[in-house]
Amino acid sequence: MGWLWSTSPSEPTTEEKEKRTPAPPTEQSSAPNEPVDPEIQKFFDLFKAEPEQKTPSKQQPGPSSSENESSSSSITSWLALKASAKSTDKEVPDAPIGDALSESLLPTDMSCRQAFDLAWSCNGLGGQFNSVYRYGNMRSCSEHWDDFWFCMRTKSYTGELKANMVRTHYRNKAHRKYGDGKPSSEDVWDSRAEKMPPGSAFNLPVDAPSVGDEEWRRMEQERRNGVRKDMGYE
Numbered sequence: 001m002g003w004l005w006s007t008s009p010s011e012p013t014t015e016e017k018e019k020r021t022p023a024p025p026t027e028q029s030s031a032p033n034e035p036v037d038p039e040i041q042k043f044f045d046l047f048k049a050e051p052e053q054k055t056p057s058k059q060q061p062g063p064s065s066s067e068n069e070s071s072s073s074s075i076t077s078w079l080a081l082k083a084s085a086k087s088t089d090k091e092v093p094d095a096p097i098g099d100a101l102s103e104s105l106l107p108t109d110m111s112c113r114q115a116f117d118l119a120w121s122c123n124g125l126g127g128q129f130n131s132v133y134r135y136g137n138m139r140s141c142s143e144h145w146d147d148f149w150f151c152m153r154t155k156s157y158t159g160e161l162k163a164n165m166v167r168t169h170y171r172n173k174a175h176r177k178y179g180d181g182k183p184s185s186e187d188v189w190d191s192r193a194e195k196m197p198p199g200s201a202f203n204l205p206v207d208a209p210s211v212g213d214e215e216w217r218r219m220e221q222e223r224r225n226g227v228r229k230d231m232g233y234e
Helices: 014-020 039-047 063-083 100-104 112-123 125-135 144-152 158-178 213-230
Strands: none
Touching: 125 213, 144 158, 144 213
């Protein structure tokens, strides 16, 4: 006869409330073992809450406005740091000046739009797919972002000052890539120190062909098949 009266349910205890309260989900910024570009990771870290920052109580008014102000100030400081001169714990000296021919080939101007497009496409799916296809792994795009921020820092300069800064930038890039005994095209080719006079290059006589095109293709195919057989492919 329970429908004739009703009983008020008892209040749950503190232990029962703690059991019913679901655990807060753990924050995961990226999938495990997923490579992230250092420049983009620094930008993502600005949106993460600091461990020392306490959760505002209910009595404090306007929690969203304070969070927006702190986030905007962090982004502004990061942009100001990237737009200003690069601060490093150990300054790397500039690369030595090369010969006259190498110096004449260094650019003296750069496009910030092109630098941004290269950095953006490097982080895209197509750029990383090409890197995996060519080199077997994903590439870091920090060098492209460094070019973009360098271009933004020197955008207000003009004349010989800007030309020297851009020339030094590209000279340092070439030195990091090919200097100090790193492999380069000069391991195969010898660079010329002076201009060749007209008629002194590519002046060896070429004999007239003794066979036709079809015969030459057949002989070339037989030669290639012989090379593949010697290497064990066939």
